[in-house]
């Protein structure tokens with residue numbers, strides 16, 4: 634562990650400044666890159682501070698998110714997420730989306746209404762993850778067009794999302810450079826694989842709900858899952874509740890509490906496969922914030938609402954990836970054959986890809 638790093642529980646905090654500061658030396662960058670890669674290899678998650686993503690832009694995006702989710706349900710419904718789970722754009726009402734892990738299956742519900750949510754009534758019959766979301770991408774994505782509000786409704790929101798989207802892309806590229814250096818590859822190695830910015834900006838709101846729903850573990854804010862993509866950059870408010878599974882102890886979860894000014898970066902299934910399983914795509918979830926489980930606030934009967942903003946970074950759909958140089962050898966043969974982003978074989982992604990391909994096929998008829 635270098636002098637710039639420290640630990641909160643198990644997820645390391647890495648000072649990313651050398652990648653932002655033009656005057657930093659290659660050695661300084663290399664140390665940071667090594668720390669990030671080591672974290673990805675050990676737990677799949679890392680906090681970055683001094684990451685260069687403009688704090689005001691991030692704070693303004695949280696403001697937009699709060700304003701968005703405060704809109705009346707009938708207004709939010711004017712930018713509806715398509716019924717297809719493969720088209721990740723637009724607004725999903727609380728309970729509209731179910732997160733599934735591995736082969737877990739289930740049909741999508743029509744969501745829960747505000748009265749049910751406030752009372753806790755009927756919610757458990759309907760859904761396990763109680764959150765609402767708004768997803769957007771780049772404007773010129775023909776495969777997955779954005780779904781915005783009609784003109785005149787919630788003005789400025791679209792521009793704010795797109796501005797933040799491209800700001801995040803700049804940070805993504807720096808993280809990809811660090812990932813390359815960590816592998817002792819030229820720092821631009823991963824950039825051509827991520828040239829399209831096939832990414833997803835997701836605004837998440839976990840509404841305030843009765844504590845009993847979360848405490849008895851019948852409901853979750855977001856159940857255990859891995860991310861599908863290369864990398865996820867996550868910004869969270871100060872409520873807490875994000876947890877990652879200890880890769881060495883199945884079923885043991887480690888809190889990833891808010892660290893002011895940080896972003897949490899985690900590796901997804903695609904990067905795990907690309908790295909010949911040397912990098913972990915770790916199971917994570919959002920539960921009741923630890924401070925509300927024990928301690929003075931344990932009697933709280935309502936869990937405060939929580940906002941987070943994950944930015945999912947995907948590889949270009951046109952690229953074929955083979956195991957990263959250095960992650961395989963005669964002693965550690967390749968576990969996977971070359972693959973494209975659309976046919977990644979880890980189960981959750983395969984489900985996605987199949988839906989995606991089916992949808993495209995259907996669109997052709």
Ligand SMILES: O=C(O)CCC(=O)C(=O)O
Pocket residue numbers: 835837855860867869875917918919941942943
């Ligand atoms: O809200 C969070 O902190 C985590 C969200 C998450 O894991 C996801 O959207 O995939």
Ligand SMILES: [Fe+2]
Pocket residue numbers: 858859860917
């Ligand atoms: Fe996630």
